Amino acid sequence: MRWYDGAVYRIGELAHIANVSKRTIDYYTSLGLLKANRSKSNYRIYSQHAVEDLKFIEECKSLHYSLEEIKRKLEIKKLKEIQQGELEKHIHLVTQQMKQLTSDLDVLLPLIESLNEEQTELLNSESELLKKSLSRLTRYH
Numbered sequence: 001m002r003w004y005d006g007a008v009y010r011i012g013e014l015a016h017i018a019n020v021s022k023r024t025i026d027y028y029t030s031l032g033l034l035k036a037n038r039s040k041s042n043y044r045i046y047s048q049h050a051v052e053d054l055k056f057i058e059e060c061k062s063l064h065y066s067l068e069e070i071k072r073k074l075e076i077k078k079l080k081e082i083q084q085g086e087l088e089k090h091i092h093l094v095t096q097q098m099k100q101l102t103s104d105l106d107v108l109l110p111l112i113e114s115l116n117e118e119q120t121e122l123l124n125s126e127s128e129l130l131k132k133s134l135s136r137l138t139r140y141h
Contacts, residue, residue, distance in 0.1 A: 008045045011036075018054040025054070033057055033071055109134055 015022045028034045029044070034053055036044040053074060060070040112134070 007048045007051075008037075009047075009051070011044050011046070014046045014050060014054065017051055018058065020054065020058065028054070028057060031067060031071065033067065033074060105134055 009017065011022050011025050015025055018025075025034060025046075029036050034046065034050050034057075036046055036050070039045050056074065056077070057070055060073060065073070
C-alpha cells in the first residue's frame with residue numbers, strides 16, 4: 001500500500017485501530033461522517049483524519065448524540081480546523097513580511113541617518129513621518 005500525506009488505512013485496518021466493525025465504518029461512510037478515498041486498486045483508504053473522526057464519533061455516541069448531531073459537530077470541527085489553518089498561514093505570511101521589513105529597515109536607517117541637512121530638507125513630509133516611525137520601530141527591534 002502506498003503512503004500518501006501521512007498514514008492511510010484500509011477499512012479493516014481502520015476497524016481494528018478504532019475497535020469497531022467494518023460494517024460500522026461502511027455505515028458512517030455512507031452517511032458522510034467518514035470520508036474514504038480509493039486506491040489505484042480500488043480499495044477504500046482512510047487517512048489519519050478518519051481515525052480521529054471515528055474516535056470523535058464514538059465519543060459522541062457514548063454521550064447519546066444522534067448521528068445527525070454528530071455530523072453537524074464534525075462539520076463544525078472541520079470548519080474550525082480549516083479556519084485555524086488559514087489563520088496559521090496568514091500569521092506565517094505576516095511574520096515573513098515583518099522579517100523582510102526588518103531587513104529593509106536595517107538597510108534604510110543608516111542611509112537616512114547619514115543624510116546631511118540639505119538632503120534631509122529635500123525629503124517630503126511623508127519621508128519625515130517614515131523616518132520618525134522607523135526610528136520608533138527600531139527601538140523595539
